[in-house]
Amino acid sequence: MRFALVIVPFMALAACQEEGVGDDPQSLGATDACGASGWQGLIGEHRDVLAAMTFPAPMRVYGPxxxxTMDxxxxxxxxxxxxxGIITRVECG
Incomplete structure (x- = not known):
């Protein structure tokens, strides 16, 4: 019985937590750690322009x-x- 008195309040708190809060990596404060804001001018350009440019590492280019990896x-x-091949987004991740 004593165990139930201790565990029930914690279960109630867990049930009140909003689903998904804190799950988004962008909400962790790393909104522009890679400097993506400085590369937004690439949006609308063809990916071929990237071959003549120098980027910070790590970096990846991909399409649909x-x-x-999902990391x-x-x-x-x-x-x-x-x-x-038209660049639609430039972001950290």
Whole structure:
């Protein structure tokens, strides 16, 4: 009985927690750790322009049919393009 008196308040608190709060890596304070804000001018350009540029490491370029890992790395610059090779997003992760 004593165990129930101790554990029930913690269970009640857990039930009140909002789902998904704190799950988004962007909410962890690493919103621009890779410097993506400085590369937003690439949006709308073709991915071929990247070949002549120098980027900080780590960095990856991928499109809709490319396989990528789902790990989040706030220091990594991601350049994402569409099916036609047009850059649609530049973000950390």
């Amino acid at each position: 049919d490319d396989a990528v 989040y790395s706030p220091e990594r610059l991601n350049v994402i393009h569409d099916e036609d």
